[in-house]
Amino acid sequence: MEDLKLKAITAEMNILSRSDGSVIISQGDSSCIVDVNGPIEVNSAANIDMNKAYVDVLYRPKCGIPGVNERYKEKTIKGLCESIILTTLYPKTQINFQIQEMDDSSGIFACAINGCNIGLLNSGLEMKFNMAAVHCVLDETDEIIIDPDCIEEETLAFTRVQKPKRISGKYKADFTFVFESLKDSLISVHTNGSFSLQKYNEALKLSRQACRKIFDFYADLVKKCSVVYIKNSILEYI
């Protein structure tokens, strides 16, 4: 599919010196910093399963203090990270994720999920598989747009303390799909707005094709870094 175009993705790893894995990722104009620390000592008194690692996610919005909407994102990302990390390899420990939103021009949630994956690759934690998130919207003419560049997000319907980022009248719905790398199967869905089953299936089909591009991007990124790592280790050896 040549007509499937995603926004330009760039990522730079190891941007923070004190963390185990860090990355700044940008997809188009949306960007965030992800910092991964782990395995470290558990500092939570919550009743957690000691047979596997405890994953903690902190999501910081661009401005203001984190609210209930951020909690919602944290919980979803936490569930995803728990399913991609081999948590049983790190019992009685904690793995921390900190996500700092930098700029949001649609699809920041997908961007944060992809950032977490690259952060994990950078941190060296053992993973079951990679994940890739694809964002797409259903516009007013019932057409599906993959990874839209900038959508005017404004608060619709109700205002309250926890404002929903919802797309205005121009768009009917938006979807964030998360796929795994082994069989490109869907592992998580998050939707906004109302739509029909047919449109959902169409969006899913297009996103599944698009997720390969993100996996290819991961592969390129790791290839670039691994050359540097191998060179360094050879130099040390000599």
Add this chain to the structure above:
Amino acid sequence: MSQENLFKAINPVKFVLDHLEKNVRPDGREFNEFRATIINKDSISRAEGSALVKIGNTTVLCGIKAELAEPDNIDQNIGFIVPNIELSKLCSPKYRAIGVSVDSQVMSQTIFNIIVNSECIDPADLCIAKGKLVWVLYCDLVCLDDDGSVLDVAILALSTALKSLKLPKVDFDIDTKVIKVNDKIRSPLKLKCLPVASSFIIFENDYLLVDPSSDEENIADTTVTVSTSDGKINYIHQPGGNSIEPAKFDNIVRQAINREKYIKSLLDSI
């Protein structure tokens, strides 16, 4: 402890699986059978709208309190809706005893998203005087017993409470800013539709179960919640797990729509 309970405690996964192989669920239900639904409207006399809903053992009480407030500066002619669910240790030992738990915050946000996405209420209907006075609907939900699928029950409780909501007549004088509330004359809120959520779990990639109980929920591979209103999907949430084949997903949506029709007939009958 009976032999059955002992087996369940030792190997909960095999316990459920053995039942499913015999085409029956541990509580004797069919795979596509929902638990008995009990709806009680106007349970709290002091609230503007209220409902108590029970699906199986899962119980959620919802009370809506309407208050007057000044609107937001950005959108001056729309009101507020603030759903908040309380998940305390009372309903299940898995929740925290004190303070606001993350689970309840996430579920409050989910409920809010479903209400907004389904567009069941026109927020402009909550405006009394543009830029001056609007209604705030505090929807307080309390989970009394969590035996699985709390979100489904919470959405149903909120929908029923919204349906029973009667707002008093308010006279607002823009010049003198005098507010007169007439409790005698009350009118219901206009509802375009009512969202109905249905949860599904997939077990061992093979068994699709509707309306899971908490025992089934704990061992599920994949959980999906679909909310529909008037046959249109307005919320799909799959927090992780395995992929669902399109044919299975079609089946899920069909069952969710059938459930919505059933709930609608149930709500119309009370």
